[in-house]
Amino acid sequence: MPEIKLAIDAMGGDNGPSIVIEALAQQLHECSSHHFFVVGQSDSLTPLLQQHGLHEHPQVTLINAEQVVHMDDKPGQALRSKPNSSMSVALELLSKGEADAVISGGNTGALMAKAYFQLKTLPGVLRPALMAALPNQQGGRSYLLDLGANASCDSETLFQFGVMGSVAAQVLENAPSPKVALLNMGEEEIKGNDVVKNAALRLTESEHVNYQGFVEGNHLFSGKADVIVCDGFVGNIALKSCEGLATLIVEQLKSALMSHWMYRWFFRFLQKRTQKSWERLKPDHYNGASLIGLRGVVIKSHGSANAKAFGSAIRQAIIEAQAQLPERIKDRVESVLLEQH
Incomplete structure (x- = not known):
């Protein structure tokens, strides 16, 4: 090496x-x-x-x-x-x-x-992008960009993010043809602003990107796409919202488990049986965003x-x-x- x-x-x-x-x-x-x-x-x-x-x-x-x-x-x-x-x-x-x-x-x-x-x-x-990995339901990782390097982007910049994210997924996940999608307020072609629609057109026409269409925020962790593209304003809010929700769930779970010894015992038993899943979901494993x-x-x-x-x-x-x-x-x-x- x-x-x-x-x-x-x-x-x-x-x-x-x-x-x-x-x-x-x-x-x-x-x-x-x-x-x-x-x-x-x-x-x-x-x-x-x-x-x-x-x-x-x-x-x-x-x-x-x-x-x-x-x-x-x-x-x-x-x-x-x-x-x-x-x-x-x-x-x-x-x-x-x-x-x-x-x-x-x-x-x-x-x-x-x-x-x-x-x-x-x-x-x-045109512009660098901040990109991070997210765990997905398929057992792998999806990449979200931009996460805040560019608060607003034109369609050509979003297109380039799709190209760069596709290369990153190929290299980092050994994916021969990564699925690329644009984060939007709906999956229908008529949804979204002109910037997102024009970026979709550019991605559709390119032979260098396996473009899949639009995805909504509830599909960030679904594995429907290997690369999810948005501007930094949307991406940063989406990621911070996910982090906040995760913190809320963990705190609520801890509060419930501490309320009775039987719950604590059951949690320790469940954690041992699902150790691999717990480990894969730990934020520690996904720290390190790339400025590509x-x-x-x-x-x-x-x-x-x-x-x-x-x-x-x-x-x-x-x-x-x-x-x-x-x-x-x-x-x-x-x-x-x-x-x-």
């Missing part, structure tokens, strides 16, 4: 660098052939690396970056006033070819702005991720870097542009 070099923004996220270093320590047991650049304030990171026995580890290089992008920083302000932040330095390693991927749990808007500015989009790509369409692999970890979840983001970065996902997207976009001419 060829060596993959990963640059980790160790200062980002709600829980600070402790969970990042803990995740790194866990991943080093599985990643004996990869190298990790840990980027951030050395005064904070050195004790943590020493605590986990990583201070002089041959696979770990600590790179000092004095500035930190905070979760409440405005993207434009972070871009202009913090050129030496851990986020910027990590992205610079990627732009110079010294790293193969970047992972950050920091400010999403700042990461998107800095990545767009420092890496640029692939030739022919850029000239490099950039993975956004959830800001509140724990060490296990951040480890999933690291693994996602390795998979995409090994598969050379940006290069695969570049080739497909070039084919689409030739198709248009």
